[in-house]
Every structure is written in C-alpha cells, then in structure tokens.
Amino acid sequence: MLRMTTEEQDTALHEAARNRRSHVVEILTKEDPEFSYSANVHGETPLYIAAASGRGQEREKVIDEILTNCISVDYGGPNGRTALHAAIMMGYSGRILRSMTAIKLLEKEKKLTKTTDENGWSPLHYAAFYFWSLRIVKVLLECDASAAYIAETEKKRATLHIAAIRGRVKAMKEIVSRWPACCELVDNRGWNALHYAVASKDSKVFVQCLENIPLLARLGTKKDDKGNTPFHLIAALAHEQKQWKHFLDEKEIYGINKRKLSVKDIYFGDIGEIEVINPL
Numbered sequence: 001m002l003r004m005t006t007e008e009q010d011t012a013l014h015e016a017a018r019n020r021r022s023h024v025v026e027i028l029t030k031e032d033p034e035f036s037y038s039a040n041v042h043g044e045t046p047l048y049i050a051a052a053s054g055r056g057q058e059r060e061k062v063i064d065e066i067l068t069n070c071i072s073v074d075y076g077g078p079n080g081r082t083a084l085h086a087a088i089m090m091g092y093s094g095r096i097l098r099s100m101t102a103i104k105l106l107e108k109e110k111k112l113t114k115t116t117d118e119n120g121w122s123p124l125h126y127a128a129f130y131f132w133s134l135r136i137v138k139v140l141l142e143c144d145a146s147a148a149y150i151a152e153t154e155k156k157r158a159t160l161h162i163a164a165i166r167g168r169v170k171a172m173k174e175i176v177s178r179w180p181a182c183c184e185l186v187d188n189r190g191w192n193a194l195h196y197a198v199a200s201k202d203s204k205v206f207v208q209c210l211e212n213i214p215l216l217a218r219l220g221t222k223k224d225d226k227g228n229t230p231f232h233l234i235a236a237l238a239h240e241q242k243q244w245k246h247f248l249d250e251k252e253i254y255g256i257n258k259r260k261l262s263v264k265d266i267y268f269g270d271i272g273e274i275e276v277i278n279p280l
C-alpha cells in the first residue's frame with residue numbers, strides 16, 4: 001500500500017509531503033525506509049515537493065523526516081532541478097528557514113551544489129538571482145566555492161554575471177572573495193561581469209563594483225567579441241540615461257572596438273550596433 005501510486009504517480013508520501021503532514025511522513029518513511037520514492041509524472045519527488053511547498057516548522061519537519069529515515073533519497077525535481085534549487089527559489093519571508101534547509105540538504109548530499117537544471121543553472125545561479133538569498137550564497141560557497149565557475153548551457157553566464165545584472169553587489173563581493181578566478185569568465189558574447197554591471201542600468205551598481213571589488217575594477221579595459229569595453233556600453237547608455245555621463249567626463253578612456261569606434265565616438269553620436277539591453 002505504501003508503494004501504490006495515483007494516476008499521476010504520486011505515492012502516499014508525495015501527498016503527505018505536499019500537505020506538510022510531518023507525523024504521517026514519519027510513519028511512512030520509518031515503515032519502508034529502503035524504498036526510493038521516484039518522481040511523479042511532473043518530475044516531483046517527495047523531497048522536492050517538501051522543499052518547494054509553503055514555509056514554517058511543519059515543512060522543516062517533513063524534510064527532516066525524509067532525510068533522516070530514508071536510506072536512499074531522491075532529490076530530483078522537474079526540469080532537472082533538485083530540492084536544493086527549490087529551497088532557494090522560495091520567498092523572502094522564509095529566508096532563514098531556506099538557508100537551514102540548504103544546509104541540511106548539503107550535509108546529506110554535497111554534490112547538489114554542482115547539480116544543474118536543464119538550462120545549466122546551478123543552485124548558486126539561483127541564489128545569485130534572488131535578492132533574499134545572500135545567506136544561501138555564503139552557504140553554497142562555503143560548501144564548494146568552485147561552483148562559481150559553472151556556466152549555463154546556452155548563454156554561458158556564470159553566477160557572477162547573474163548577480164551583476166541583478167545589481168547584487170554584496171553577493172558579487174562574496175563570490176569573488178571565495179573564487180577570484182571567476183572574474184575572468186565571459187559569456188557567449190565575451191561580456192565580463194563589469195559589462196553586466198553596466199547592463200543592469202543602475203549606475204550605483206557600477207560604482208559599487210569599482211569601489212568595493214578591486215578585481216572587477218580591472219575589467220574596465222577588457223573587450224567583448226565586438227571589441228567593446230564596459231565603457232563603450234556606458235557611452236551608448238548615456239544617450240538615454242544621463243546619470244552615466246559623468247563616468248565619461250571624469251577621465252580620458254581609451255579603447256577602440258572592431259568598428260574602429262572609441263568610447264568618445266559612441267558618446268558623441270555613433271552608437272552603431274551597440275545596444276545595452278538587460279540580457280535576463
């Protein structure tokens with residue numbers, strides 16, 4: 001009876017996890033601890049459902065019972081995500097419990113840090129994206145800082161790029177301090193983290209990167225595949241957002257792109273093919 005499933009391949013444990021019935025989860029998992037509860041037709045395992053559902057102590061008890069009692073735990077979820085991805089994706093009000101959940105999952109299975117979904121996003125990508133997850137960023141980096149080197153499948157963005165476009169300077173600083181080599185990573189267009197800081201279209205983010213993360217400040221002269229430095233992007237952006245203008249007035253900035261255009265050329269009217277759009 002414990003292993004019987006519905007038409008959607010849900011077992012009793014799937015249902016108990018979904019409804020956050022920790023006392024039922026305890027009974028089920030202790031009665032049949034060797035059974036590996038596989039995913040339902042939606043790709044959800046009981047642990048994933050528990051990590052993705054609601055918030056509060058009852059949910060934490062459900063996760064504890066599964067991790068403690070089940071001998072073979074399946075962490076999987078839909079679209080290649082895991083229970084760790086799900087825990088990070090939950091909202092701000094549960095930020096402390098989410099980090100506790102992340103710690104519990106990593107204590108049980110460290111390799112979850114580098115498990116990517118179908119788009120190539122690791123848990124650290126998700127943590128870099130969400131504003132409430134700075135504590136989780138730290139937890140993940142403490143577990144395995146090399147996860148910062150993982151790039152997504154198509155656009156080849158690393159976690160530092162995601163944090164930059166989201167304007168999460170504190171997360172960027174944490175990532176760089178733990179894995180400095182990630183500053184050299186570029187996406188499929190040759191954009192580095194400072195290009196992404198400009199693309200956030202928040203000049204304060206760019207200033208904070210320069211002032212608080214010295215390794216990123218060195219990227220100001222680095223060119224993308226079209227020969228554009230971050231300052232070429234700033235010059236193009238200054239046409240629509242005047243707060244960027246003072247970056248170009250303060251000092252002479254050198255650098256010619258592949259169309260033989262300098263930063264000043266672009267600022268004074270020849271934008272050409274440069275378009276600064278949010279790549280998320």
